[in-house]
Amino acid sequence: MGPVVQDGELNSVHEDLSALEVRIGYSFKDRALLDLALSHISAVKGEAPRVRSYQRLEFLGDHVLGSVVSHMLYDAFPQAEEGELSRRLAELVREEACADVAADMNLGAHIRLGPGETQSGTHKRRAILADVTESVVAAVFLDGGYPAANALVERYWRQRLEAPRRPLRDAKTVLQEWAQARGLPPPSYREVARSGPDHAPRFTVAVDLPGLETAEAEGNSKQAAQKAAATAFLVREGVWNSNAS
Template identity: 80%
Template sequence: MSGHAPDLTALEARIGHRFADQDMLALALTHISAVKGAGPRVRSYQRLEFLGDHVLGSVVSHMLYATFPNAEEGELSRRLAELVREEACAEVAQDMGLGDHLRLGPGESQSGARQRRAILADVAEAVVAAVYLDGGYTAASGVVERFWRSRLEAPRRPLRDPKTVLQEWAQGRGLPPPAYRDVARTGPDHAPSFRVAVELPGLAAAEADGNSKQAAQKAAASAFLAREGVVTESGA
């Protein structure tokens, strides 16, 4: 295709899909600020972003279903939300190198839009849609697999707050809510360390440290769960 800079070909290689219609990729990279004339939303990535959101959700849902055969619906939903949230999509956009190829109006370009998380997340979804429209579901699945698989297998943050998991575990055994007790506070005022114990009737307490009381409570709950052999991420 003529009329486009060669760097889109390099970007195609990074994404993992050679476009039959490279205009589709160019559209996925076009912010509304770069469009002049009538109907700017239609000629920016916004429609593609709408489609890509659903294509991504479908592909990731299938990946989760196949990867975690013992996971229940609630856990699959939590994992899906983690993988398609704005921060995760923006990270993928950075991995793809999309920021350098964004088509922006002068104002947006000067305001740091190339590094703006919301824009990067939208463009990542738009690229998924562009691949889907250009090469079909199989092509889109391949790109999602390439960039989301490692995130799926090793979530960047805990899927559930350990305090919530421990409370539900206790409730399921007819026990009262866990009690958190401050054990010690050490260190200087600018960098304190807190030690907290979590207690449940009839069971040994678990203690842990943290740089805040909340962090220490979470660490104590995690220690308690680990000791009792509670699996918080079924199928992981």
């Protein structure tokens, strides 16, 4: 059972869902599943609101999404070891990634909320957007089976899979592995300068490897400056591109 909708709002709700179906590339046989996937607990009246909100679908969608993305990764990276595949999977199904997909789908405009939650901007919260994304995946899975869910995930996650929006590993770890693979000692980091007041210092750190040009970067802590310096080194050497850094 979906949220309570006034009679005068029924046609506009159906039009909204039709627009959403076009955007996600799937038309529901049972439109109630999509309505349920978009129903926040605050919009559900009566008994057992958690059961009649998107929460159960979210549970299922989390696992369907993980399964589809895992299969995509297995096929896309035949030489990748389990550890790399796990890191890529975690990046693609994390809350931030699902919220980004929700933005691409414009799900926030379709989430059913109670009046109080509407006023507080719940539909813009990252955690809610991520949850609803997973619930929509589950709704498609229940309505159209695995092939339909697979097509939806391919539509919105393929580009993210092929071009990650952030590095999969810490820059210092990547630089150390890069140096080790070339027979070099571990990178050494040294503080070059410190500026700013005590409550808001800025550190400049240099990273050195024998026979290679030093890279420097700033940060609001020594650790942040070290990571920035390692990133600058990796970008300069062509290990990372500037967009991934």
